[in-house]
Amino acid sequence: MMLAWCTGMVAAAPTIGTISSNGRFQMNGAETWNQSALQDGALIETGSSASRLLLRNGTDLRIAADSSSRVYADRMLLRNGVVQGILANTFRLETGVLGLRLHGEQAHAHVHVDRDRVLIASLQGTLKVRGSAGNLLASVTEGNAVQLSQAQPGAAAEVQLNGLIQHSKDGYFIKDTTSNVVVQLKGSAVAKYVGKTGNIRGTVDSSKPTVPNAEYVVRLDEWEEAAAAVIAGKTPAKTAGMGAATKTGIIAGVVVAAASTTGLVVAGDSEEAQTVSPLR
Numbered sequence: 001m002m003l004a005w006c007t008g009m010v011a012a013a014p015t016i017g018t019i020s021s022n023g024r025f026q027m028n029g030a031e032t033w034n035q036s037a038l039q040d041g042a043l044i045e046t047g048s049s050a051s052r053l054l055l056r057n058g059t060d061l062r063i064a065a066d067s068s069s070r071v072y073a074d075r076m077l078l079r080n081g082v083v084q085g086i087l088a089n090t091f092r093l094e095t096g097v098l099g100l101r102l103h104g105e106q107a108h109a110h111v112h113v114d115r116d117r118v119l120i121a122s123l124q125g126t127l128k129v130r131g132s133a134g135n136l137l138a139s140v141t142e143g144n145a146v147q148l149s150q151a152q153p154g155a156a157a158e159v160q161l162n163g164l165i166q167h168s169k170d171g172y173f174i175k176d177t178t179s180n181v182v183v184q185l186k187g188s189a190v191a192k193y194v195g196k197t198g199n200i201r202g203t204v205d206s207s208k209p210t211v212p213n214a215e216y217v218v219r220l221d222e223w224e225e226a227a228a229a230v231i232a233g234k235t236p237a238k239t240a241g242m243g244a245a246t247k248t249g250i251i252a253g254v255v256v257a258a259a260s261t262t263g264l265v266v267a268g269d270s271e272e273a274q275t276v277s278p279l280r
Contacts, residue, residue, distance in 0.1 A: 013039040013040040013041055013042075014039065014040050014073070015037045015038065015039055015040075016038055016039065016040050016055055016056055016057075016071070016072070016073040017037075017038045017053060017054050017055035017056050017059075018035060018036070018037060018038055018053075018054050019032075019035070019036055019037075019038045019042075019044065019051055019052070019053050019054075020034065020035040020036075020051065020052050020054075021033065021034065021035075021046070021049050021050065021051040021052070022034075022049060023047075023048060023049025023050075024047065024048075024049060025044060025045060025046050025047055025049055025051050026043075026044070026045040026046075026047060027042055027043070027044055027045075028042055028043050029043070038053060038055070038071060040071075040072055040073050041070065041071070041072055042070070042071050043068070043069075043070050044063060044067075044068070044069050044070070044071060045067075045068045046063050046064065046065050046066060046067045046068075046081070047065065047066065048065055048066070049065055050062060050063060050064050050065050051063045053071060053085075055071075055073070055088075055091070056073075057073065057074075057088045057090050057091055058086070058088040058091075058106075059085070059086060059087060059088045059091045060085045060086045061076070061083055061084070061085035061086075062083070062084050062085050063081065063082070063083050064081055064082035064083070064084075065081075066080075066081055067080065067081020067082055067083065068080050068081060069081070069083065074090060074091055074092070075091060075092045075093065075094055076091075076092075076093050076094065077094045077095070077096060078093060078094070078095050078096065078111060078113050079096040079113065080096070080097075080113050080114070080115075081112075081113060082110070082111065082112045082113075083109075083110075083111050084108075084109065084110045084111070084123075085108065085109065086106060086107070086108055086109075087102065087103070087104040087106070087107050087108075087109055087127075088106065089105045089106065093109065093111060095111070095113050095118050096113065097113050097115070097116060097117070097118050098118055098131070098132075098148055098149075098150065098254060099131065099132030100118055100120075100129055100130070100131065100132075100137070100148065101129070101130045101131075101132075101134075102120065102127050102128070102129055102130075103127070103128045103130070104122070104125050104126065104127045104128065105125065105126075106125060107122060107124060107125030107126060107127050108122070108123040108124035108125060109121070109122060109123070109127055110122075110123055110145075116149055116150060117147055117148070117149045118147070118148045118149075119145060119146075119147045119148075119259055120138070120140055120145060120146055120147075120148070121140065121144070121145035121259075122140045122141060122142050122143070122144060122145070123142070123143075124142055125142060126139060126140065126141050126142065127139070127140040129146070129148070131252055131254060133252070135215065135216070135251070135252050136181055136215045137179060137181070137251050137252065137254050137256055138178075138179040138180065138181065138251075138256050139179065139180040139181060140180075141180065144258075145258075145259040145260055146178065146179065146256050146257065146258060146259055147256075147257045147258075147259040148254055148255065148256055148257075149254070149255045149257075150253065150254065150255070151250050151253045151254060151255050158201065158202075158203065158250055158253075159183070159200075159201070159202050159203065159204060159218045159249075159250060159251060159252075160199070160200070160201050160248070160249050160250040161174055161176040161179075161181075161183060161199070161200050161202075161218075161249050161251075162176060162177050162178065162197075162198070162199045162200075162249065163175050163176050163177045163197065164195070164196070164197045165185065165190065165193045165194050165195070165196055165197075165198075165200075166194065166195075167191070167194045168211065170210045170211045170212065171184050171185075171186075171209075171210050171211045172184065172185040172186070172190045172191070172194065172211075173185055173211045173214055174200065176249050176251075176256075178248065178249045178256055178257065178258050179249050179251060179256045181215055181249075181251060182211070182213045182214045182215060183214055183215060183216060183217070183218050184209045184210065184211040184214040184216070184217045184218070185200070185202070185217075185218055185219075185220050186205055186207075186217060186218070186219045186220065187202075187219050187220035187221075189220060189223070190220050193223055193225070196225050197225070198223055198224050198225035199223070199224040200218075200220055200222065200223050200224075201220075201221050201222040202218040202219050202220045202221045202222070203218065203219050203221060204216060204217070204218060204219075204252075205217040205218060205219045
């Protein structure tokens with residue numbers, strides 16, 4: 001009899017922190033208001049009121065109105081809306097759009113998921129943005145922001161970057177000016193562009209990088225310096241769209257573009273708006 005009673009019980013999810021708001025919000029589909037314990041895996045829907053999450057691991061997040069997220073002890077999955085706050089070393093923020101993963105050592109992040117786009121800003125510290133496969137898409141430094149979206153179908157293998165081509169004893173490389181990602185370059189024409197800044201297009205090479213800090217290897221297919229484009233050492237009749245690479249890059253099928261924001265997030269314990277200074 002006792003065994004039957006025990007097996008019929010459902011263990012409650014562990015408490016990972018608290019959630020507070022001056023208004024009402026939905027937690028796991030139930031209407032809640034003021035303050036409540038936050039359980040692992042809870043679905044939070046803020047509706048017309050913003051909320052504040054304080055987790056035991058030191059994570060402090062504000063969720064704006066009309067946002068939806070699922071919160072765990074070590075991560076948050078932001079489905080849509082805006083989240084801003086401090087990400088503890090042991091906590092990551094994921095997005096339903098593009099399956100992005102954000103890490104920051106006590107970094108102050110601002111993240112906005114809107115339909116098929118994700119805007120990520122760093123108000124303090126550096127945020128590492130990785131794709132679902134773990135590849136680094138952007139390193140967002142303090143005071144900067146990027147917007148990520150899906151590239152056109154068929155562009156998954158294409159890489160489009162902008163920056164200064166450099167050479168070391170370990171090989172040729174470029175640090176993309178938008179994403180801050182270091183990529184090793186290969187190709188017979190790469191050497192002639194060392195010391196020059198421009199736009200490149202290439203395809204991912206399966207070889208392992210030998211250049212320190214390089215995330216992957218790209219074989220150079222096209223190069224553009226100022227108005228002159230070069231393909232494998234030859235000048236083509238026309239290279240469409242290369243100029244857009246100055247502020248936009250494509251990495252692993254994801255478009256990474258420079259962005260700015262004047263984020264507006266309402267704190268969970270105050271109805272007054274917290275205004276964030278515009279980012280460059």
